[in-house]
Amino acid sequence: MTRLSGITPSGHVHLGNHLGALRRWATEGGPDDLYFISDLHAMTMPYRPERLRALTRENLAVLLAGGIAPETVFVQSDLAGELGALNWVLECACGYGEAARMIQFKEKGAGQDTARLGLLTYPVLMAADILLQGTTEVPVGVDQNQHVELARTLARRFNGTYGEVFAIPRAVVPRTAAAVRNLSDPARKMAKSAQQHAGVVFALDEPDVVRRKFRRAVTDDLGTVRYAPDEQPAVANLLEILGACGDVSPYAAAEAASTYSELKDAVAEAVIEQLRPVREGARELLDDPAELDRTRQKGAGRAAERARPRLDAALRLAGLR
Numbered sequence: 001m002t003r004l005s006g007i008t009p010s011g012h013v014h015l016g017n018h019l020g021a022l023r024r025w026a027t028e029g030g031p032d033d034l035y036f037i038s039d040l041h042a043m044t045m046p047y048r049p050e051r052l053r054a055l056t057r058e059n060l061a062v063l064l065a066g067g068i069a070p071e072t073v074f075v076q077s078d079l080a081g082e083l084g085a086l087n088w089v090l091e092c093a094c095g096y097g098e099a100a101r102m103i104q105f106k107e108k109g110a111g112q113d114t115a116r117l118g119l120l121t122y123p124v125l126m127a128a129d130i131l132l133q134g135t136t137e138v139p140v141g142v143d144q145n146q147h148v149e150l151a152r153t154l155a156r157r158f159n160g161t162y163g164e165v166f167a168i169p170r171a172v173v174p175r176t177a178a179a180v181r182n183l184s185d186p187a188r189k190m191a192k193s194a195q196q197h198a199g200v201v202f203a204l205d206e207p208d209v210v211r212r213k214f215r216r217a218v219t220d221d222l223g224t225v226r227y228a229p230d231e232q233p234a235v236a237n238l239l240e241i242l243g244a245c246g247d248v249s250p251y252a253a254a255e256a257a258s259t260y261s262e263l264k265d266a267v268a269e270a271v272i273e274q275l276r277p278v279r280e281g282a283r284e285l286l287d288d289p290a291e292l293d294r295t296r297q298k299g300a301g302r303a304a305e306r307a308r309p310r311l312d313a314a315l316r317l318a319g320l321r
Helices: 015-028 049-065 076-091 096-100 103-108 117-132 142-162 207-215 233-246 250-256 260-286 289-317
Strands: 004-007 034-037 073-075 137-139 170-172
Touching: 004 015, 004 117, 004 137, 015 049, 015 233, 015 260, 034 049, 034 289, 049 073, 049 260, 049 289, 073 076, 073 289, 076 117, 076 142, 076 289, 096 117, 096 142, 103 117, 117 142, 117 289, 142 170, 142 289, 207 260, 233 250, 233 260, 250 260, 260 289
Parallel strands: 004 034, 034 073, 137 170
Antiparallel strands: none
C-alpha cells in the first residue's frame, strides 16, 4: 500500500495543518508512503516567484522538523520533467468536460477570461502526481474527493486503451481530527490564506506571538468553561485545540481551567510546547540551506527513481518510445 499526501505552499504552515495532517503523517506513515510540497499547484493563482520559492523551502523544513522521514518527502517541481511528460499523456486522455466540472475551476475560474489555464488543468496534474508514484490510497477531504475520482477515471481509461500501467487509487477519509478554527472568528477555519493573521497561529510563530494571539482570542459573555460547540463555538475551539495537544477529549480539557483567562493561557502553553520541536528544527534547517538542499535532493531522487519505470512504461505504451 502506498499513500500520497501533499501540502500546497500558498502560505505559512499553521496550527491546523500541524494538528490535522502533518502530525499524523509523522506518526502513522508507512515506509512506502510519500509526502510532497505541491509548489506547481500554487501557480494556478497569481503569485510572486520569490515568495513561492521561500514558502516551498519553509514548508519543506516544517515537514522535516515535524518528524516525517526525509526519504519520504519531496518537492513537486523537482520531478517537473517526469510529471510534465505524464501530465501531457493524461491531458490527452481527459475530456474538456471532465476537467471543467471540477469544483475548484467552477468556483474560481469558470466564465472568467482572466482565469489561468492551469486552474482548469491542474486536476490532471494532480492525477499525474498520484499515478506516477503507484499510489493506492489518497487521504483527502470531501472537497478533494472529486480529483481522486478523475485520477481513477484516467488510470482506467489509459489501462484499458493502451495497456496496464497504473494502479487504481482510492480516496480514503483521514482519521477525524478537530477542525481548528480561526481564533478571531470561529465561524471560519484557520487558513494559510487568511488576510488577517491575528487569528491564525503559524508553526514558526515565536512563543510570545503565540501567547499574544491566544490572549486576544474571542470567547463569549457567558463566562463558563465548558465544551458546548453549538452554544459556545469560540470556547469549544480553544478546548479542541487544548485537547488535541494533550491527546485528550475537549470535555477533559475543560477541567484544566475555570476562567477564560486561565483557558487561554493553558492553550497557549500547550501549543507552544506542541510546536517547539517543529519551530526549532525548521529554523535550524532554514539556517543551513546546504543541508536542506541535500535532503531535498535525496527525497527527489528517491521519488524520481520510484516513478521512472512507470513513466517509461506509460510512454512506451502510448507510442512515444
